[in-house]
Amino acid sequence: MKIHEYQARILFEQKKIPVPRGKLCTTSSEVRTAAQELEKPVVIKSQILVAGRGKAGGIRLARTPSEAEEIAKKLIGSVIKGIKVNSVLVVESVEPKQELYLGFTIDRGARKFVLIASSQGGMDLEELALTQPDKIFRREIEPLIGLHDFEARLAADSIGLGGRTATDFSSICKKIFAIFCEVEADLAESNPLAVTYDGSLVALDSRITLDDNALFRHPEYRNESEDMSPLEREASQRGLAFVQLDGDIGIIGNGAGLVMATLDVVSHYGGRPANFLDMGGGSSSDVVFNAVSLALKQTNLKALFVNVLGGITRCDDVARGLVQALKGSQTKVPVIVRMVGNNEEEGRKILADAGVATLDSMEDAAKLAVQKAYT
C-alpha cells in the first residue's frame, strides 16, 4: 500500500532528515497563507497516490502567494489520472545543484533488502535502470544484520560524493533504512534527494510503500488505495481478490493461479475477460454468493464463467452459493460453470435443478463461454 508523500514526509521529519519547509493544505486560502509564511516561491504538490503526477500537471510552481492561491483553486477538487485531489502539500522551492536517488527495497530473488543510490536522481528508477544502468549503485543488505555504517559510506562514495555531503548522505541513508524497517516497507525512497548550492542535502520528495500484510502492526495507516475502481474497493472490503479488466466475459475461480490461467485460456479462444476474481481456496457458499453477486454488478458482461476445482472446496457449497446469487440478481447473462472435485455429483445436481449446466474441462467451458458471449 502506498502512503501519501505528506505521510512519508512526517516520518522523514521525525528522523530529522532535512525536508523543505512546508505545510499540508486542503483549501486555496490555506495555500495562500502557507505561501505567505514561506516568503519564497513555492511548489504545490497534489497528494494523490499515482505515479507520474508531475507530468500530469499535479505539481506546480508558484512565485507569489496570489499565484499559489490561483493554482490551488484549480488543483484542489480537480481530477488527475482519475483521482480527485483533496489536499496539496505546499513547500518552499529549493533549487538543486544536483539531484540524487536514495532508496531501500526488497530483492525477491536474493531474499535480501537492497540499498539503491544514484547520482542521477529525479527520474523514475525504472527509467534510470533502462537508460543509465551504470549510474546505479546497488547493494544487498543482510536482513538479519541490517545496514552497516560502511555500506552507507560505500554508497556515498560510489555515487561520487565527498566531504560533508558524503557524511550527510550516509546519515540520511541510515535514517531511511531505519524508517524502512520500522514501518515494514516494501519501498522507502527519496527521489530526488537534492544537493543544494551550499552542499547540504534536502529530501525533495519522499515515497514509501507499506507491506499490506504488516498493516495490522501499523494501525495508524488505513488502506485507502485510490487507484481502485468502485468494484475493486467493494471486493477488497469483502475479502475477495478482484481486478477490473477491459473485456466483457466475467471470470470467477478459486485460487489465484487457476484464475490467471482461466483468463489466459478464455483469451486464447478469442474471449475478452472483464475481470479477475479469486474466491480463494476452501470457498463456502457465502463467499461464492458474494463473488457471483459482485461479478454480476458489471453491467457490460456478455457471459460469466465460473471455474471451480474443488480440492478442499466442496462443489455443493459452491453450487448453493451460485444458485442463490443468480436468483438474487435476476441476470440474463449466460452463466457457464466448470466444476470438478469434492462432492461434484451433488453440486451438479443443485445447478441442474436451477437450470445451469456444468462442464468438467476448463478449456471446453472457456470455448463455450466465448461462443455464448459473442453469438
Add this chain to the structure above:
Amino acid sequence: MTILVGNDTKVLVQGATGREGRLHTAAMLRYGTKILAGVTPGRGGEIIENTVPVFNTVKQAVEKFPQLNSSIIFVPAPFASDAVYESIDSGLKLIVVITEHVPIHDSIRFTNYAYSKGVTIIGPNCPGIISPGLSKIGIMPGHIFSKGQVGMVSRSGTLTYEIAWILTRAGYGQSTAVGIGGDPIIGKDLLEIVEMFAEDGGTNSIVVIGEIGGDAEERLAGKIKHGNFKKPVVAFIAGRKAPPGKRMGHAGAIISMGTGTAASKIEAFKSAGVPVAELPSQIPELLQREFEEKKKENGP
C-alpha cells in the same frame, strides 16, 4: 525415490487445534502421513483425531517424539514467524508454512535464518508438498495426484491441482509435487526444487508451473540454458493477460517496473529449449515430445 517428503517423514502440526489445522491434520492422516504430534500454546494435553497428542511447545513435542523431522504451520499470520523460529530452535529440518498474509519483513528474516541453519522452508502461502501414495505435508486434495515419475513444482495451489489432474488422466503420475507459494519472499524457489528433482532417481521429468511477478522463472531458465540438465522440463506460465501494476491474487503475482511479465518468462524458457504450454491440456503431449527428443539426443 521422491524429494522432501517420503516414508521417513514424521510430521508435527503447529496450530493443530485451529479450524484449518484440525481439518488438514485429519486429511493428512487419511492420506497416510505420519503425524506424531501437534502444538498449540495453551492447549497441551488435548488429543486430536483420537491419535495426535497436542503439546504447548515444540520442545516438549520433540522431547516426546525425537523422530520428528518436519513441521507444517497453520498458525495465523501475526504469529507464523514465531512458530518458524520455534521449530528451527528444536531442530526440525523441513518446515512447510501454509499460512497466508505473512508480513514480508518477517518472511525475509526467517528464510535467511533457516538457510543459515540448514533448514528447508517451503512457503509461506503455499499448498505444501505431496509424494503421491506415500505422504503429504500440505492441504492439497490427495486423490487428484497419482504415483509416478513426473516432478512438479508450482507457485500456485489450485493450478497445480488442475495440472496434476491432467497429468494423472494422461497416465503421467508424479514423484513429488511441491507448491512453493505465491508470496514475493519464499523459502525454496523454483530453481532449487528443480535442482532437487534433477538429482532424484525417482523423477524422470519436470513440470514447472510459474506465473507473473519476480524473476524466478528467468533464473531457472538461465540455469537450464547454461547447465547440464538431462531430464525433460516443460513449463506453463499463468498470467499472460494480466495488466501491469495489479496484484493478481497472490502477493507475488505482480508485474512491477516492467519486470515479471509472462512474455519475459516464456521467452526465457524458450531460449533455454524448455517448451511452454499455451494451454494446460498441452502439457502431457509436450512431455511426450520431450521424452522422444531426449531419447534421440542421449541415444537408445
